[in-house]
Amino acid sequence: MSLNKYLDVAPEVAQAIADHKPVVALESTIISHGMPYPQNVETALKVESIIRENGAVPATIAILGGRLKAGLSPEEIEYLGKKGHDVAKASRRDIAVLAARGADGATTVTTTMMIAHMAGIQVFATGGIGGVHRGAETTMDISADLEELAQTPVMVVCAGAKSILDLGLTLEYLETHGVPVIGYGTKELPAFYTRKSGFAVDYEIDTPADLAAAFHASLEMGLRGGMLVTNPIPEEYSMDPDVINKAIDEAVAQAEAQGIHGKETTPFLLAKVKDLTGGDSLDSNIQLVFNNARLAARTAAELVKL
The missing domain is CATH 3.40.1790.10 (Indigoidine synthase domain)
Incomplete structure (x- = not known):
């Protein structure tokens, strides 16, 4: 059994990886725990656009409904930003319980690295x-x-x-x-x-x-x-x-x-x-x-x- 059973890679991210195009992972703790709303959402979306302007595909990473997500939609980023501290700050020790409960988690550097590696993403900006x-x-x-x-x-x-x-x-x-x-x-x-x-x-x-x-x-x-x-x-x-x-x-x-x-x-x-x-x-x-x-x-x- 693999962690990949719990992994959802966004179509754009999956296509970029398959085509050997550059992808950059981003964490989500900075959205839910790092800044107040709405600055957190504005910053997260701006970071994604900066990555696109510099020739890569952004993959913001989080745990939503117990699923490990590599690549979020603007709506999912908005959701994390609004929920803020109500979203669990998820490190390695938290992944199994959050997945089993079908819960949400904002990924730290640790969990973002884990999920990025699982998805085949090699570079991560934080x-x-x-x-x-x-x-x-x-x-x-x-x-x-x-x-x-x-x-x-x-x-x-x-x-x-x-x-x-x-x-x-x-x-x-x-x-x-x-x-x-x-x-x-x-x-x-x-x-x-x-x-x-x-x-x-x-x-x-x-x-x-x-x-x-x-x-x-x-x-x-x-x-x-x-x-x-x-x-x-x-x-x-x-x-x-x-x-x-x-x-x-x-x-x-x-x-x-x-x-x-x-x-x-x-x-x-x-x-x-x-x-x-x-x-x-x-x-x-x-x-x-x-x-x-x-x-x-x-x-x-x-x-x-x-």
Whole structure:
């Protein structure tokens, strides 16, 4: 028995895969948990159009009515956006129960990678990955995204790890699991809202063609796991590191005081940071997602040539 029994690939996406055309996967947690309505729906549809403008077919991924979906209609995106936090945030551990119940789930980086791989999609654009949370040496709070990167052969294009995390420990964890961390045009890990973190990436690569060549070599060698491409937020949308770091420190302190933990941590911190920055962090978040979608589409277009 295969997970594919539960998988629905949208006709346009299935046709593109069959014709060896570029496809880019997109997650749905950003729609239901990452932004308020209607900005979430507007952003999701705009990301899909950016991917089309750059020569690829978008495949937004979610779980709807217990079905694993690779490719959503505008109506399905609207549905997820309106339901918001009423939709379960679905990681690897949640898939079986949601499928059995015929329930809905917004896919995280982990589940988007899983479903993309099942459908035959090799490139995925997101905002930022999860990682090792601050204080993880006592809480053991480490995102399942890192484990998925270690075992599922999908290229993930992001703006680095969310700066609410412990970036140094996140890089250490990825290194232990053999996941290459690539800086697109940078030797330094971007920190989501800002272009710099003070931590070095494994390799700097400067063109979509070279990104595609590196990932193609990994696939040809049969290496287990994915490849993480970190793409710095465009300079004009980058936030002042002092402002964002002060907001993050305050948000982390509030989360601890309120006993927030587990899968609630990231949505709580991102919402709190948005409030503390007067909405500037949300504007930056949207722009970095657009930037990652462009790079992912161009890389997917190069990958299908190999």
